[in-house]
Amino acid sequence: MKNTVLGLVTIALVSCNAQQKTTQNKVTNKKIEYKADWKSLEQHKTPEWFLDAKFGIYCHWGPYSVPEYKNEWYSHWMYINKDNPEAKNGKESEYYTHHVNTYGPLDKFGYKDFISMFKAEKFDAAAWADLFEKSGAKFSGPVSEHADGFAMWDSDLTKWDAKEMGPKRDIMGELSKEIRKRGMKFIATFHRQWLYAWYPTWDETTDASDPRYAGLYGPKVKKGDFLFPDNPNRKKLGAASYYPLADEQFNKEWLARLKEITNKYNPDMVWFDNKMDIIGEDYRKEFLEYYYNHAEKKNQEVVSTYKFHDFAEGTAVLDLERARMSEKKDFPWLTDDSIDWKSWSHISDPNYKSTNRLLDFLIDVVSKNGAVLLNITPKANGEIPEPVKERLLQMGDWLKTNGEAIYGTRTFDIYGEGDAEVKEGHLSEDKNADNTAKDIRFTRKGEVVYATVLDWPAENQLVIHSFKKGSPYLTKGIESIEFLANKKKMKFTVENDGLHIQLPKEKVGDYAFAFKITPKK
Numbered sequence: 001m002k003n004t005v006l007g008l009v010t011i012a013l014v015s016c017n018a019q020q021k022t023t024q025n026k027v028t029n030k031k032i033e034y035k036a037d038w039k040s041l042e043q044h045k046t047p048e049w050f051l052d053a054k055f056g057i058y059c060h061w062g063p064y065s066v067p068e069y070k071n072e073w074y075s076h077w078m079y080i081n082k083d084n085p086e087a088k089n090g091k092e093s094e095y096y097t098h099h100v101n102t103y104g105p106l107d108k109f110g111y112k113d114f115i116s117m118f119k120a121e122k123f124d125a126a127a128w129a130d131l132f133e134k135s136g137a138k139f140s141g142p143v144s145e146h147a148d149g150f151a152m153w154d155s156d157l158t159k160w161d162a163k164e165m166g167p168k169r170d171i172m173g174e175l176s177k178e179i180r181k182r183g184m185k186f187i188a189t190f191h192r193q194w195l196y197a198w199y200p201t202w203d204e205t206t207d208a209s210d211p212r213y214a215g216l217y218g219p220k221v222k223k224g225d226f227l228f229p230d231n232p233n234r235k236k237l238g239a240a241s242y243y244p245l246a247d248e249q250f251n252k253e254w255l256a257r258l259k260e261i262t263n264k265y266n267p268d269m270v271w272f273d274n275k276m277d278i279i280g281e282d283y284r285k286e287f288l289e290y291y292y293n294h295a296e297k298k299n300q301e302v303v304s305t306y307k308f309h310d311f312a313e314g315t316a317v318l319d320l321e322r323a324r325m326s327e328k329k330d331f332p333w334l335t336d337d338s339i340d341w342k343s344w345s346h347i348s349d350p351n352y353k354s355t356n357r358l359l360d361f362l363i364d365v366v367s368k369n370g371a372v373l374l375n376i377t378p379k380a381n382g383e384i385p386e387p388v389k390e391r392l393l394q395m396g397d398w399l400k401t402n403g404e405a406i407y408g409t410r411t412f413d414i415y416g417e418g419d420a421e422v423k424e425g426h427l428s429e430d431k432n433a434d435n436t437a438k439d440i441r442f443t444r445k446g447e448v449v450y451a452t453v454l455d456w457p458a459e460n461q462l463v464i465h466s467f468k469k470g471s472p473y474l475t476k477g478i479e480s481i482e483f484l485a486n487k488k489k490m491k492f493t494v495e496n497d498g499l500h501i502q503l504p505k506e507k508v509g510d511y512a513f514a515f516k517i518t519p520k521k
Helices: 048-053 094-103 112-115 125-135 171-181 211-217 233-242 246-265 280-298 355-367 386-405
Strands: 055-061 139-145 187-188 267-273 302-304 315-319 331-338 370-376 438-444 448-453 459-466 477-485 492-495 496-500 515-521
Touching: 055 187, 112 211, 125 171, 125 386, 139 171, 171 187, 171 246, 187 246, 246 267, 246 280, 280 302, 355 370, 355 386, 355 438, 386 448, 386 515, 477 492
Parallel strands: 055 139, 055 370, 139 187, 187 267, 267 302, 302 315, 315 331, 331 370
Antiparallel strands: 438 448, 448 515, 459 496, 477 515, 492 496
């Protein structure tokens, strides 16, 4: 999915300024029957549970976790030999060289052969769910199917699934039960659209061309179809304009698998990676129709997501990738990001983000009407790396103390103040610097305002310039200010340059610092 085909997807976040509707339909007891029509699908309302939840976890975990090399795109790049149209300057990829040197030629050892090595012998769905709960996540689930074509559920549509091969367990089924036992929402994330032309099924020197494995590697495509710069629909398609449109058979299989996931696991959210616009528009509309009507029958409130223009505005929740908004939005949105700067799957040399960075990112996103879906990186055997556990538990500890400034909140009149500038755009997060004590983010519950400063202020005094004398905010005056880290009331004054809050002499906590500001009645 990620690290994106080295720059192919360069389109800016053109949807960032879209006026997505947050009240697509009035709250009534009347059942809605959705039709496969964008106007009809606009009736769907983003549920309150999603607006309240703010933080979720998912994981890239599959046969691509076995080689532990570079990233989850291994299944694609391992096939890029010097004769492949994607070969740079006629040279084979690093992945190809590594694979051949480590495992042998691709006609003898292809991606399919990693499946038997993906045993997940230490996978414990209950332990995973416990960790997700302790981290403070309110929704979670696995990658249901990555671009590799391997289904992580007990499928009746393919033998290439985790129940029949590899772990020989229904990963989605086990996780759905354990996640829901703990009061979290269960999500399914879906990348199958990437499978079309993912493997060089035209290349007779590899196992990808063998018809015996077509159920995994996908349909036969022409040489060079992965890159298709002369696509006449280029401008219309946007992000996926470099890719060929899927054929009818692939469209049908894409939809059938989604319906099967919906029927078997009733996910509270179905999340999609980009490149979905190679799928026929009628099939995309039919999925939303089926999913929303399925939920209506079960009295279930559900969410679906999309990137770029893959669904029509107002029919689902806009999702960004390794990115965030620079300003507050009047529509709810989601961003998916990985705990590892380099990869979305486990690799042998990870570069994990700090807990401080992860929390500052979450706080900033929430202040702008967003939510975070954080990806973690389990090992092929089912273990979650200790540094990943450590960061999740630290996030959970912070949220136990400061969660009221996050969960169930809504945006304030302004999202915050400070020097930090956010650079928007697909895969842009690495361009954003760490936050400082000058960066403060606001949320609210009713008239109560929460101000969270993203580092400990100098001289143990916090000054919130937005709340100075004569400002248009907190015009009723302030009754009290509570420091959530120690539940103590703070001394404060409102002056010409801002609201001054006297902090304890010693720093309390390790990360962001949240204050509950209660106005006078």
